Amino acid sequence: MFSIASYMQDAMKVVQTQISETEYSLLEAYARANNTTIKETVREAIRKLTLRDDVDPDSPIFKIFPLTRKKGKVTDASEKHDFYLYGRDK
Numbered sequence: 001m002f003s004i005a006s007y008m009q010d011a012m013k014v015v016q017t018q019i020s021e022t023e024y025s026l027l028e029a030y031a032r033a034n035n036t037t038i039k040e041t042v043r044e045a046i047r048k049l050t051l052r053d054d055v056d057p058d059s060p061i062f063k064i065f066p067l068t069r070k071k072g073k074v075t076d077a078s079e080k081h082d083f084y085l086y087g088r089d090k
Contacts, residue, residue: 027041027042
């Protein structure tokens with residue numbers, strides 16, 4: 001699987017294609033509206049179409065919780081986790 005980090009480290013390749021005047025106008029307008037170049041707009045489109053950025057609801061990470069059925073004495077762990085883990089607030 002590809003990641004953004006591996007994408008950024010890859011050597012650049014040249015890709016050529018033909019698009020209609022309408023497609024070019026749309027691409028140019030999008031790039032201008034987003035204050036970027038057509039090259040970067042095309043790269044962004046490729047990343048959005050090809051890199052997976054979603055959550056698999058069947059992943060085991062979502063099935064292992066809760067690890068206990070008892071409620072603990074700590075009720076503010078989400079807010080003071082640094083204190084409970086390291087003994088100090090961050």
